[in-house]
Amino acid sequence: MMSWGIPEQGWTKGPWTHEEDKLLSEYVKLHGEGRWSSVARCTGLNRSGKSCRLRWVNYLRPGLKKGQLTPLEEGIIIELHALLGNKWSNIARYLPGRTDNEIKNYWRTHFKKKHNSPKKKEKEKAPILKQKPAPQRQEQQPQEDDMEMTIPYADPSGEQMIKAQGTKDISSMYSTLEDQCLPMMSQDVASWLDTIREEDLYGGVWNLEDAEGAITGMDHPTTGFFLWSGFE
DNA sequence: AACTAGCTCAACCGCGGAACT
DNA sequence: AAGTTCCGCGGTTGAGCTAGT
Structure with a gap:
């Protein structure tokens, strides 16, 4: 070939x-x-x-974010993965500045570990927010960890999303059942994340192992969404 | 200090599908 | 319609780094 x-x-x-x-x-x-x-x-x-x-x-590519994923982004990834499965490129479209590869890697390292030893779990209680000492990545744009999220998730009109993504995928954006759920979901994520404190994120609601179980047990993406978004 | 195990992430591979001839 | 080329995606690998012993 x-x-x-x-x-x-x-x-x-x-x-x-x-x-x-x-x-x-x-x-x-x-x-x-x-x-x-x-x-x-x-x-x-x-x-x-x-x-x-x-x-x-x-x-x-210009505009890539090169920092730790924010809790909001993590939430979005989890939600979208529940909806879309391993459609990393699709997920990446909802996270401007993030690549499918990055999201895929992130998912694998943070959420796909199963049957961890108790010892490991201890370590993972805080792993996500634990700020890495900025590994020697070839520097690109300034670190944007603390930048305001510009993703359109809380934008009810969806206009920002269109701006952020260009026109390429817009035509098909809401063409499927799962897509119809996304705008609603996005507001949901933004709002409930507002209400969750960090300790809750990693201690309770965000028990990622449970999350994985819930997700993998879902047969239908839409059903998955409702199950997943049910905790509040 | 040295060794080892685990983690992260850049990059490769193979495949499927779209576009072109 | 069939064959070829190009592109994009998801899965996987492996080198380098870090943390633990």
């Missing part, structure tokens, strides 16, 4: 260098997103189109 663009030749793999990042960024600046298979030809980068796209989407 081909790997986007040029037949299987020795594509460079592994971590990207600053130089490669620069080349890719310049390419996108000039040509816009898309046409990934042309990147190698146009820039001399010895990377597959796939790899370029991934690098851009997950790392170089």
